[in-house]
Amino acid sequence: MAGRILVLNTGSSSIKYELVDVTTRDRPARGLVERIGEDMGRLTHRAGDGPPYTRERPVPGHGEGLEAMMEAFAAAGPELAPVAVGHRVVHGGTRFTEPVLVDDEVIAAIEELAPLAPLHNPVNLTGIEVARKAFPGVPQVAVFDTAFHRTLPPEAYTYAVPREWGVRRFGFHGTSCAYVSRRAAALLGRDLAELNLIVLHLGNGASATAIAGGRSIDTSMGMTPLEGLVMGTRSGDVDPALAGYLARVDGLDAQQVEHALTHRGGLLALTGTRDMREVRARDDDTACLALDIYTRRIRKYVGAYYALLGRVGAIVFTGGVGEHDAATRAASLARLERLGITVDPALNQMDTTGERAISPSSAEVPVLVIPTDEEWEIARQTHALIS
Incomplete structure (x- = not known):
């Protein structure tokens, strides 16, 4: 499927976003909303190679941060009409080991996993919920940080604790590891x-x-x-x-x-x-x-x-x-x-x-x-x- 994908990387105090066309490798817009929850937030939006569009104002929560992003696209371009929205979700537990299309069941499961990543999964969900409202009918895809580590062997992911606790190691930064490991191989030939x-x-x-x-x-x-x-x-x-x-x-x-x-x-x-x-x-x-x-x-x-x-x-x-x-x-x-x-x-x-x-x-x-x-x-x- 050709077209532009909006990527939302909603962190604990920031939202990184980028508009990406995977087929052409074009990246027509990117930006950052930072200092969310602090006295004064800051948005920096760049369309193509143009000058940055910046705004400073209080951003009390991630919902307001995503609203600021939408306003930046409207004010500085380009048109925001993605064919899909890709979301970084930190914790997928044992259930999510691959990217998934978001539906109500997936949202409920991500929310259930919030105790494992209380800084991240709730704000990741905020990004998903706001994007679903902003782009009705557009596929929303959750990409999980933990998924890369699905290959951990039992001797790596098992803790020496009572089995009935039902806990284990998951690992994070998976999307980063996946990207840089491929680039390292390419750089080394x-x-x-x-x-x-x-x-x-x-x-x-x-x-x-x-x-x-x-x-x-x-x-x-x-x-x-x-x-x-x-x-x-x-x-x-x-x-x-x-x-x-x-x-x-x-x-x-x-x-x-x-x-x-x-x-x-x-x-x-x-x-x-x-x-x-x-x-x-x-x-x-x-x-x-x-x-x-x-x-x-x-x-x-x-x-x-x-x-x-x-x-x-x-x-x-x-x-x-x-x-x-x-x-x-x-x-x-x-x-x-x-x-x-x-x-x-x-x-x-x-x-x-x-x-x-x-x-x-x-x-x-x-x-x-x-x-x-x-x-x-x-x-x-x-x-x-x-x-």
């Missing part, structure tokens, strides 16, 4: 089916994923996006006994602890800000310690996944921090020369934003920076389903 990768998606949310032949075999995020690496506001790995300890000592209940680990942990807990750029701009002991904690956790996962994979064809950095923060990339792979992993300082510091290698040409394990394109991946999967 290798067949993805024969390539082992460690993908480091580092942004406000962060994860590490071990990929063998295009299949996820382990990933740092778990049943929810809270587990694993240190993130902007999420703690990542902590002692599971923490909740019981805080209940005994401070009288906190499980919900309060979970909320704190999700919203007040990570870089925010360590430094007072969740923005890596602000942490980098500081030169105090608190910021230095936070950066050491952040990169040490990444390095630990790289070593673990190297051991699981046995051989590694490349390490891939992606996400806002992974793509733009040279110091984090270098520190995350420091002292791994014995594993064939080295970063070339000059290549790493180059002021460029495209796909590139930052390791010496002679390195045993190439280190790549590949800007993720979750919107393209969602559009591609949406197009494949409606076609």
Whole structure:
């Protein structure tokens, strides 16, 4: 089916959107509504190669954010008449392992999964519900972050806890992993089916994923996006006994602890800000310690996944921090020369934003920076389903 697909990537405090024609590779419009729920929101809309159309105003919720997007298309173009709308949905549980056409039953199932991704699934649903009203009769497709990790083996997704709890590891950032793993294979001139990768998606949310032949075999995020690496506001790995300890000592209940680990942990807990750029701009002991904690956790996962994979064809950095923060990339792979992993300082510091290698040409394990394109991946999967 030819035509333009509107991609909605509704995050916890932002909405990224893009109009994509998969058949022609044309991308006539894209934009971002950010700072949702803060005192002043901001919309940046760009039609083709034209100048950005920007507006600042309070955006109290995601419904208002999507309304602002619609107004931007009306004011700055192009005409918004998509043949389908593709939605990023973070958690699909065990039910959704492929993209699906949205209907009332699917919406109910996504809502039931909200306790597993309370920051994301509810706002993902808001995007779906507003788009269904805005584009009646247009197919709505849900693309799930967890679906890429459907290939996790039982020894990777099973927790050593009572079976009756019915919990397991799912993994996230799947659309990003799917996109950058294909691009890594293309950049290296290798067949993805024969390539082992460690993908480091580092942004406000962060994860590490071990990929063998295009299949996820382990990933740092778990049943929810809270587990694993240190993130902007999420703690990542902590002692599971923490909740019981805080209940005994401070009288906190499980919900309060979970909320704190999700919203007040990570870089925010360590430094007072969740923005890596602000942490980098500081030169105090608190910021230095936070950066050491952040990169040490990444390095630990790289070593673990190297051991699981046995051989590694490349390490891939992606996400806002992974793509733009040279110091984090270098520190995350420091002292791994014995594993064939080295970063070339000059290549790493180059002021460029495209796909590139930052390791010496002679390195045993190439280190790549590949800007993720979750919107393209969602559009591609949406197009494949409606076609």
